[in-house]
Amino acid sequence: MVGATEEARLNQLESQVDNGGGGAWEYLCLVRKLKARRSEKVLRHGIFILNSHIARSKLGGEEWTLYEQVAVAAMDCHRNDIANDCIEALSKKFPGSIRVGRLKGMLLEAKGAWPDAEKIYAQLLVDNPLDQIILKRKVAIAKAQGNLAAAVEYLNNYLETFMADHDAWRELAELYISIQMYKQAAFCYEELILSQPTVPLYHLAYADVLYTMGGLENLQAAKKYYASTINLTGGKNTRALYGICLSSVAINQLTKGRNKDEKDSADLQPLAAEALLKDYKERAPEKLPLVTAMLRNIKLVS
Amino acid sequence: MAEDLVLDTAIRDWVLVPLSVVMVLIGVLRYFVSKLLRSSQTPDAKVVREGQLILRARNLRAAGGFIPVKSFRARRFYYTNEENGLLHVPKGQAQNPQAQMFSDPNMAMDMMKKNLSMIIPQSLTFAWVNFFFSGFVAAKLPFPLTPRFRSMLQNGIDLSTVDVSYVSGRSWYFLNLFGLRGLFSLILGEENAMDDTQRMMQMGGGFGVDPTKNLGAEKDGIDIIQHEWTLPKMEQRAEMVLRKLVK
Numbered sequence: 001m002v003g004a005t006e007e008a009r010l011n012q013l014e015s016q017v018d019n020g021g022g023g024a025w026e027y028l029c030l031v032r033k034l035k036a037r038r039s040e041k042v043l044r045h046g047i048f049i050l051n052s053h054i055a056r057s058k059l060g061g062e063e064w065t066l067y068e069q070v071a072v073a074a075m076d077c078h079r080n081d082i083a084n085d086c087i088e089a090l091s092k093k094f095p096g097s098i099r100v101g102r103l104k105g106m107l108l109e110a111k112g113a114w115p116d117a118e119k120i121y122a123q124l125l126v127d128n129p130l131d132q133i134i135l136k137r138k139v140a141i142a143k144a145q146g147n148l149a150a151a152v153e154y155l156n157n158y159l160e161t162f163m164a165d166h167d168a169w170r171e172l173a174e175l176y177i178s179i180q181m182y183k184q185a186a187f188c189y190e191e192l193i194l195s196q197p198t199v200p201l202y203h204l205a206y207a208d209v210l211y212t213m214g215g216l217e218n219l220q221a222a223k224k225y226y227a228s229t230i231n232l233t234g235g236k237n238t239r240a241l242y243g244i245c246l247s248s249v250a251i252n253q254l255t256k257g258r259n260k261d262e263k264d265s266a267d268l269q270p271l272a273a274e275a276l277l278k279d280y281k282e283r284a285p286e287k288l289p290l291v292t293a294m295l296r297n298i299k300l301v302s
Numbered sequence: 303m304a305e306d307l308v309l310d311t312a313i314r315d316w317v318l319v320p321l322s323v324v325m326v327l328i329g330v331l332r333y334f335v336s337k338l339l340r341s342s343q344t345p346d347a348k349v350v351r352e353g354q355l356i357l358r359a360r361n362l363r364a365a366g367g368f369i370p371v372k373s374f375r376a377r378r379f380y381y382t383n384e385e386n387g388l389l390h391v392p393k394g395q396a397q398n399p400q401a402q403m404f405s406d407p408n409m410a411m412d413m414m415k416k417n418l419s420m421i422i423p424q425s426l427t428f429a430w431v432n433f434f435f436s437g438f439v440a441a442k443l444p445f446p447l448t449p450r451f452r453s454m455l456q457n458g459i460d461l462s463t464v465d466v467s468y469v470s471g472r473s474w475y476f477l478n479l480f481g482l483r484g485l486f487s488l489i490l491g492e493e494n495a496m497d498d499t500q501r502m503m504q505m506g507g508g509f510g511v512d513p514t515k516n517l518g519a520e521k522d523g524i525d526i527i528q529h530e531w532t533l534p535k536m537e538q539r540a541e542m543v544l545r546k547l548v549k
Binding site for chain 2: 160161163164165190194195223225230231234235244272274
């Protein structure tokens with residue numbers, strides 16, 4: 001994840017490079033370090049460096065890293081010809097390398113030749129069955145083909161071994177949501193909350209899943225997680241505010257006001273509604289009547 | 303206190319400088335030799351899995367309060383049940399690492415290569431230094447030191463009257479051995495400069511650590527903790543946050 005200061009630095013470097021201020025190599029290094037996806041710019045500036053002999057020879061051994069970076073960016077921009085050139089250069093320099101083999105597989109993927117790509121990955125996995133990137137590429141292939149069930153299966157196999165990889169857990173959670181297996185998705189979000197308990201986005205997503213599943217217990221839990229999202233974001237998250245309103249309305253409908261547990265936090269929903277209205281008043285006054293009408297409909301404001 | 307010792311300039315030309323130069327050259331040479339000998343080892347699936355498992359179990363222990371009781375119990379059962387819990391190691395199946403080492407020739411080979419690139423040159427240089435340069439003062443530090451440093455700086459001189467700021471030849475070797483890391487990182491690039499001290503630590507860590515013990519410890523840890531759901535508290539806190547926001 002990219003921090004705010006790093007992103008600011010990245011944007012500053014990007015505008016500097018775009019306006020011809022130099023520093024292209026620093027920019028590319030930063031993109032690589034932050035794993036940012038700015039393929040168009042990377043492609044343009046990377047190609048510029050690769051095409052000039054002087055700039056390229058200045059890099060020394062790093063030249064090949066640049067080739068790799070540009071190849072991936074080119075595939076992302078669908079310039080398969082450029083990617084092909086880069087990979088040719090790399091495989092001439094490093095014959096039999098796993099990293100180059102990976103790039104070849106990715107190029108085939110970019111062209112949509114799924115069976116060929118899978119064949120290449122399978123070969124690479126024979127030598128090195130624990131290559132995380134290749135295992136993830138296989139998931140990506142299944143996902144790109146629209147075969148979500150297979151993607152889930154591959155990802156589960158991957159997580160059998162690499163069970164502390166939270167990015168994979170997040171991907172799995174999103175996959176489960178898109179095939180409407182909410183219980184499993186909830187499990188994945190629990191896993192994410194365990195690994196990074198202070199990231200509000202996971203709390204929010206978990207609450208969404210719980211709310212979607214419905215049922216009194218889940219709704220109450222969902223409300224608690226919306227509350228913790230508010231807590232972690234300082235009340236700035238609009239979705240969490242809506243979540244509080246909707247889940248407490250749903251709880252009231254189910255219990256018809258007979259619920260004792262909810263007495264402690266009875267103030268939460270009017271407060272959330274108020275915060276929501278205030279937020280809209282400040283930032284989108286033209287939509288305020290809509291929100292007021294909606295909240296009035298569910299009887300949160302009079 | 304004795305009179306100041308006068309050091310022959312020949313000592314500087316024939317001991318101090320050559321010793322440092324030799325140490326640097328040996329360090330560089332060793333880097334290349336170990337690079338040649340290094341085999342790209344494929345990690346064992348089981349070892350990777352155990353490492354990740356411990357990470358995940360640790361997360362559960364640290365942040366268990368953030369998930370509902372039901373989920374917590376399910377996970378605890380999954381990790382620690384006596385039949386097929388992930389952290390449960392059946393008795394007798396715990397592998398002896400030494401036995402494992404003998405059964406796996408690759409491991410012994412790796413160990414030997416490590417030894418080749420580290421112990422042999424080190425003991426050779428030490429023998430060389432010990433033979434030629436021990437027993438006399440080789441340098442003087444420009445600042446005074448307390449007597450505690452005597453064993454570090456005057457290795458090989460058994461005189462208690464010599465001022466501590468004088469460094470013996472053998473100690474100069476040790477100072478070089480442990481202090482050249484910065485120079486290596488300049489010569490060989492940041493990440494290539496592996497400190498000798500680090501290497502020694504790795505060697506020590508390689509022996510006799512039983513991964514199953516870690517699993518067992520983690521299992522006990524999870525068994526002990528009580529689940530306390532922090533979320534209800536969050537609701538009240540969120541109320542406070544919102545109240546402040548609305549005001």
